[in-house]
Amino acid sequence: MSQTIASDTFQRPSLRVHAADNVHVALKDLPAGSEIEDNGRTVRLTEAIRHKHKFALQPLAEGDLVIMYGVTVGRVTHPIAEGGAITTGNVEHSTDSDQAQARREHWNAPDVSRFQGITFEGYHRPDGRVGTANVWVVVPLVFCENRNIEVLRQCVADALGEDPYRDYKRMAREMLHGQASDSPAEQPNDERLFPNVDGVRFLTHTLGCGGTDDDALALCRLLAGYICHPNVAGATVLSLGCQKAQIDMLKQAMAERDPEGLRPVHYFEQQASRSEDTLIREALTTIFDGLKEANRVTRQPAPLAELTIGVECGGSDGFSGLSANPTVGAAIDRLVTLGGSGILSEFPELCGVEHELVSRCRDEQVAERFRSLMDAYQAHAAAVGAHFSMNPSPGNIRDGLITDAMKSAGAAKKGGDSPVVDVLDYTEPTVRKGLNLLCTPGNDVESTTALVGSGANLVIFTTGLGTPTGNPVAPVLKVSSNSEMAQRLPDIIDFDAGPIIRGEAQIAELADELLQLCIDTASGRYRPKAVQLAQYDFIPWKRGVSL
Structure with a gap:
């Protein structure tokens, strides 16, 4: 029957x-x-x-x-x-992206009356930008320094009594020895030495040498984007000395981002140091001195126009384009209407909706920049026998996203419906308020890393299957496309868009709730799950074929 x-x-x-x-x-x-x-x-x-x-x-x-x-x-x-x-x-896979489409003259801006006059509590920087967090970063110019970065990380965590893996270490001891209590050195420190600082972030990577000069330059520009980020108070940089990504190259990239030299940065070269002991001691000195200075900055009211939200999706499912992504897009439309900015990336996941995005570009110059970057990316992929249509993962396909165009149509919903004001190549900073497009691969962490490097001081990440991705500098909010996954993985999900699928909520009302969560996060009133888990993912894009 x-x-x-x-x-x-x-x-x-x-x-x-x-x-x-x-x-x-x-x-x-x-x-x-x-x-x-x-x-x-x-x-x-x-x-x-x-x-x-x-x-x-x-x-x-x-x-x-x-x-x-x-x-x-x-x-x-x-x-x-x-x-x-x-x-x-x-x-x-098939698209109708070759069809011409007239540029839109107007868009229907959402009602943002409930957010008029609302501010967030942020960290005001000397260059006029506002951060949603206050961190000190320690970065290597080459992978050879990753070990020293790890030494510094463990030393700082021990000195501050803020080891994020304390509970897991206790679990391991109990499993092996039956020891149930913390040692005195591992007792949690309830009184933070620097209450106005969100912590020290240690970035490691696999680049800096062995690649092309363009690879080294791209890395330095990305690192400059992080060091000069509004969420960063200053930085300690470690160099080996003989690598391609030289200190002078980073200094030049810094000068482009921070021409007045307002951001404190300390450089150390191991091959010019008397010993490893000296290198570690001097680096620790700059970190602790930097924390003292960063702690002098307190959160102050800032307009929502100072928020720049990067949008990302990972572990997408067949519901992502129906619930989570449209909700995020509606929240971005609200922020843009309030004078803020959004950044939509993942160019392989825009394949098939190019004509739609071109029609939203503010002028022909912006539209042509988008077309040229997309064409160059696709040509590079074709040169090694790849195509954007190879983007959907086995997990995507199992959950109903069987072509790249189907995935892209849903993924583009994260960008809402507002005009595209600018198109950026990888590592370029945002300079225009409104919705920006950023050329990145579809790889979750590579793209999230790039969004923050281009100025996103907050990231919204949608997922249908569950992914723990975070970022060392910017808070990352995780939005689920379905309630089943949100309930099964509550330790990594911050916001559930599943009620849309059940018919219990409308996109507009959830978008209002999500924007409010962004404001609370930007103000330090809410700590995203990725921050609680110390999920600080950082992967630079080695400019090759990464779909």
């Missing part, structure tokens, strides 16, 4: 995202024979459809286009019956 289900009921079984779509998304597991009502007609499922996967609303012949979000997300390779599943076996 067939099961008849209405698509507009409270616990709706499936959803047509856009009026022009010829597929539905299953919001729960649907057995074969289920009857789905859509716009006054009934579609009978010819096979079981897993939740998050798509099924055809009409018979589709070979060569027909699959439409979702109102755009092309695939081309049919084998006939699909009405009510049949959309799979990698019958659909391939």
